[in-house]
Amino acid sequence: SQQGEEDPQALSIQEGENATMNCSYKTSINNLQWYRQNSGRGLVHLILIRSNEREKHSGRLRVTLDTSKKSSSLLITASRAADTASYFCATDSGFQKLVFGTGTRLLVSP
């Protein structure tokens, strides 16, 4: 079963615009991670935020975490065509596994 639900399911923007994706989850977590997947290939880790953190930055990525609302958001600033991919949130609830959400498909047009 999927723990997280990403919103929106699909997002289409122009290069240079910002892209925001949201993730909601159901149970308490140790950390939440975001991954990227190009065209059905392997997933690539983007960023990890721990349950006691509220915000984290990495390059053009900004992640926030609100454990009271059981939600997270991923912001990609100044999007590029190369950012076109599916983005997944994944939660660690201490059972030695990550539970992935359903993903957001991002299309960045030149």
Add this chain to the structure above:
Amino acid sequence: ETGVTQSPTHLIKTRGQQVTLRCSSQSGHNTVSWYQQALGQGPQFIFQYYREEENGRGNFPPRFSGLQFPNYSSELNVNALELDDSALYLCASSFRTGANTGELFFGEGSRLTVL
């Protein structure tokens, strides 16, 4: 490049057959996890191996089994294939130091089609 390699990249089987998928973990990693990703869905956890022992299993039947070898390579075996087993199978390696799950390093996957 994550240093995790999977083989084969694509394969086609018929219903009822058996399949073995292979994964070579990143050097130094002691944990291997397998995920199934159906088309348009997020990856679903199958099981994890830590120091050659199964260390957690998702909601998959016993016909899904695995092995982890001393050199941290791993296999996923699926018996009595069903049409719904058609999916991308992803191997992920990591270095486990405690109870939490950190960053996973994924291979490119093996795409299985069951006819």
